[in-house]
Amino acid sequence: xxxxKTRTIKVDYLxxxxxxxxxxxxxxxDQVRDVKLxxxxxxxxxxxxxxxRHFSEVADITARIxxxxxxxxxxxxxxxxERALGVKIDPAVRKLxxxxxxxxxxxxxxxxxxxxxxxDFLGYPxxxxxxxxxxxxxxxxxxxxxxxxxxxxxxGGREIHPVSAAVGGFYKTPTKxxxxxxxxxxxxxxxxxxxxxxxVAGFDFxxxxxxxxxxxxxHPDEYPFNEGRIVSSRGRDIDVSQYEEYFIEKHVQHSNAxxxxxxxxxxxxxxxLARFNLNFDKLPEVAKQxxxxxxxxxxxxxxxxxxxxxxxxxxxxxxxxxxLIAEYEPPAxxxxxxxxxxxxxxxxxxxxxxxxYHRYGLDENGLIVSAKIVPPxxxxxxxxxxxxxxxxxxxxxxxEDEITWKCEQAIRNYxxxxxxxxxxxxxxxxxx
Amino acid sequence: MQPRIIGCGxxxxxxxxxxxxxxxxxxTLGIEAEEQSGESFSLMDAWQGCxxxxxxxxxxxxxxxxxxxxxxxxxxxxxKTALQCSTHAFGLYEAVELAxxxxxxxxxxxxxxxxxxxxxPGTRxxxxxxxxxxxxxxxxxxFVQANDVExxxxx
Numbered sequence: 199x200x201x202x203k204t205r206t207i208k209v210d211y212l213x214x215x216x217x218x219x220x221x222x223x224x225x226x227x228d229q230v231r232d233v234k235l236x237x238x239x240x241x242x243x244x245x246x247x248x249x250x251r252h253f254s255e256v257a258d259i260t261a262r263i264x265x266x267x268x269x270x271x272x273x274x275x276x277x278x279x280e281r282a283l284g285v286k287i288d289p290a291v292r293k294l295x296x297x298x299x300x301x302x303x304x305x306x307x308x309x310x311x312x313x314x315x316x317x318d319f320l321g322y323p324x325x326x327x328x329x330x331x332x333x334x335x336x337x338x339x340x341x342x343x344x345x346x347x348x349x350x351x352x353x354g355g356r357e358i359h360p361v362s363a364a365v366g367g368f369y370k371t372p373t374k375x376x377x378x379x380x381x382x383x384x385x386x387x388x389x390x391x392x393x394x395x396x397x398v399a400g401f402d403f404x405x406x407x408x409x410x411x412x413x414x415x416x417h418p419d420e421y422p423f424n425e426g427r428i429v430s431s432r433g434r435d436i437d438v439s440q441y442e443e444y445f446i447e448k449h450v451q452h453s454n455a456x457x458x459x460x461x462x463x464x465x466x467x468x469x470x471l472a473r474f475n476l477n478f479d480k481l482p483e484v485a486k487q488x489x490x491x492x493x494x495x496x497x498x499x500x501x502x503x504x505x506x507x508x509x510x511x512x513x514x515x516x517x518x519x520x521x522l523i524a525e526y527e528p529p530a531x532x533x534x535x536x537x538x539x540x541x542x543x544x545x546x547x548x549x550x551x552x553x554x555y556h557r558y559g560l561d562e563n564g565l566i567v568s569a570k571i572v573p574p575x576x577x578x579x580x581x582x583x584x585x586x587x588x589x590x591x592x593x594x595x596x597x598e599d600e601i602t603w604k605c606e607q608a609i610r611n612y613x614x615x616x617x618x619x620x621x622x623x624x625x626x627x628x629x630x
Numbered sequence: 631m632q633p634r635i636i637g638c639g640x641x642x643x644x645x646x647x648x649x650x651x652x653x654x655x656x657x658t659l660g661i662e663a664e665e666q667s668g669e670s671f672s673l674m675d676a677w678q679g680c681x682x683x684x685x686x687x688x689x690x691x692x693x694x695x696x697x698x699x700x701x702x703x704x705x706x707x708x709x710k711t712a713l714q715c716s717t718h719a720f721g722l723y724e725a726v727e728l729a730x731x732x733x734x735x736x737x738x739x740x741x742x743x744x745x746x747x748x749x750x751p752g753t754r755x756x757x758x759x760x761x762x763x764x765x766x767x768x769x770x771x772x773f774v775q776a777n778d779v780e781x782x783x784x785x
Contacts, residue, residue: 242751265667309671313720326724329731337732343671358672 203227205598219614221605222452223586228594233586235579235609237453248569253279253538253560257363260556260571264615265358266309269302269350270549271571272363273424274556279365281439282543282560283536290529291367292424293522294353297377298363299423299547300519301349304387306550307470307508307515308346310613311394312339315505318607319401335397338390342512345380345387349519352376367533377523384523388516392488395509399492404604406589407499410581411460412472413445415548421480421514422473422548429476430466431497439544441555447572458577465580468552469612470507471498485514501585501611508613538564549574551613575614582612632774633682633738635661638668638722644753645695645746648763649686651755652742655767661774670720674729682738682777684770687722688746688759695747696758698766703730703739740773742766 205225224232244263251259260275261268273295280287312335313325322328329336347357352372354360362368410431417426428444429435436444445466447456460466475497478486489510498507544557552574559568585608593604637653639646653663666672668687677683689699691709701708703726710723720728722741729735744762746755755763 265669324724325720326727326731329728333732336728340671340674340732344675358667358669 204231221586221609223590223601223605225590225594228591230587230590230594233583233590234452235583235586237455237579245569245571248558248566251566253283253365253536253558253564253566256558256566257365258361261359261361261363263571263573266306266615267302267549267551267554268359269298269354269363270547270554271556272360273299273547274545274549274554274571275558276363276365277424277545277547278543278556278558279560280536280543281545282541282558283365283539284541285366285534285536287367287534288529288531290527291371291533293526294368294371294529295363296420296423297349297519297522297526298353298360300515300522301346301353303511303515303550304346304519305343305350306346306613307512308339308342310550311398311505311508311512312336312342314613315508315610316398316401318603318610319398319403319505338394342387342390342394345383345516348380348383352380364533365536367529367531369532371528371532374526374528377526381520381523384516384520388484388513388520391509391512391516392484394512395488395492395506398505398509399494401505403500403502404589404592405500406502406592408501408585408588410471410499411464411466412475412497413466413468413577414472414476414553415546416476417480419480421477421482421518424547425545428546428553431472431475438546438555441544441546441572442557442570445555445572445577447576453579455576455579456572457580458572459580465584466577467501467581468574468577469504470511470550470552471501471504472552473548474498474507474510481510481514482517484517485510488513501608504611504613538562542568551575551615552577573615575612578612578614582609582614585611631681632662633684633740633777634677634680634736635663635684635770635774636666636673636676636686637663638666638673638685638687640667643751644748645744645755645759646688646749647755648688648744648746648759651760651763652686652744652767652770655763656770659767659771661771663770668721670722670725670728673722673725674734677729677736677739678734680736682740683736684740684742684773685722686742686744686766686770688749689743690746690749693745694758695745695756696762697745698762699743699745701741701743703741704735704737708741742770 220236222234256275257272260271263271317328351357355362412431415422415426416429444461446461478496492506540562542559546555555572557570561567589608637649639649641647641650650665653665656663
């Protein structure tokens with residue numbers, strides 16, 4: 199009888215993810231003994247320093263949580279405050295918020311699909327090396343990202359940490375001609391997104407599926423952005439205000455980001471794959487057809503195929519943006535007034551990386567007395583570890599550097615944003 | 631035309647603020663200089679169509695804190711390890727090398743790197759870096775003035 203050797207694989211600093219984290223894997227022979235996704239970026243304490251601030255400051259403070267998805271933070275925060283204060287927004291403002299979100303999805307998905315994830319499938323260490331052989335692909339990605347940035351700039355006043363979103367609406371809304379100017383480039387972006395989906399659908403994908411619990415927003419008439427009920431692939435269907443009854447956060451020693459779990463046990467997945475599987479019927483026909491043409495079926499349980507789903511969501515976001523621009527009528531007033539009262543409000547919106555939950559308690563002067571923010575990467579963290587527990591076994595006989603690369607790829611399926619979750623990645627594999 | 635000057639960094643992460651502090655110091659000397667986080671695509675956009683660009687950023691290598699390095703980015707590839715202080719997936723190194731591959735570099739791109747030692751959130755820049763900030767600001771000011779004189783002489 200031979201004794202299986204224990205090996206440890208460490209990635210001390212994960213590449214092509216946002217923020218600072220590491221990965222530790224312990225193997226005995228080919229059996230996985232431990233997996234830890236270590237998030238060591240320090241806590242940023244946003245929930246604490248929101249306390250004592252006026253609700254009108256919430257959009258500008260939370261926008262600073264993330265340079266890639268500030269709109270998601272603004273939208274979840276604003277909606278939570280509006281729910282607390284009973285604010286009813288103008289329908290035209292609601293449509294503008296959807297357009298704002300389209301911009302963020304386009305820039306964030308284009309960045310991940312082309313610059314962070316595609317090099318994994320095309321066999322390059324990074325987008326710079328990839329650009330030497332696939333210049334047109336990288337150029338297309340940059341142009342798509344810019345199309346998204348332009349929407350954000352027109353809607354938010356600037357591309358990073360936009361400043362126009364406010365409780366009750368916007369500080370300033372765009373003119374029809376300002377939005378019309380976005381149209382030509384978005385028509386190109388829609389065609390480019392269709393081509394992107396077909397390109398990435400041709401990549402080789404590992405044969406890896408898991409029995410995921412998918413969680414996302416669901417709206418009766420729309421692919422979800424800003425509102426809806428929280429639904430799961432296990433039949434859960436709850437109002438956003440019930441989120442904390444069904445989802446819990448747990449501190450684990452190896453991570454500065456809290457792990458989110460289902461209250462009745464186990465991990466779950468938020469993000470593009472969850473949204474797509476739970477809301478396919480709400481996609482416009484053009485996006486549905488692209489998904490079918492790319493061989494995507496509902497439910498898609500292979501996380502590596504999430505790159506195709508992101509491309510399908512690019513198609514959706516470009517199509518939706520064009521439609522919103524074509525129908526745009528400026529609101530009578532950019533925003534409605536919100537009056538302070540003692541109340542608590544919860545909201546969840548769909549950040550590019552998945553469900554983003556906020557809760558605020560307000561006092562009679564409109565000051566924040568409590569705040570809770572649960573980012574998508576925090577919710578996916580346990581699920582990423584669970585994926586690795588199962589995935590590492592498939593590649594455990596390969597050389598160490600290949601195991602490392604495959605594991606990083608498995609993590610990038612989630613487009614984790616560590617800066618938001620606390621906030622990414624060094625790999626450490628230990629073999630006994 | 632004055633060179634476009636960009637100071638990169640996070641003013642709330644100790645020595646990572648080096649580039650931003652140089653930009654601020656240059657403005658007090660009456661020289662236009664902007665601040666950026668160091669995110670690649672914004673940098674590539676910022677220097678598009680420019681003739682001469684100067685970028686200042688913090689370095690994170692094994693050199694002494696406050697040590698200043700300069701590179702002519704159009705002439706040679708940048709050293710990858712020293713210029714990856716950013717927690718962003720794409721920083722200054724990626725901006726320069728991607729731009730080089732895609733023929734999007736300005737005609738002249740000078741990089742000033744200031745070696746840091748402390749990058750923790752909420753910390754102040756080290757004394758060594760503060761001294762280096764003043765030195766780099768003076769060097770850039772002299773470069774701008776010399777270019778100005780040269781240009782006026784020509785016209």
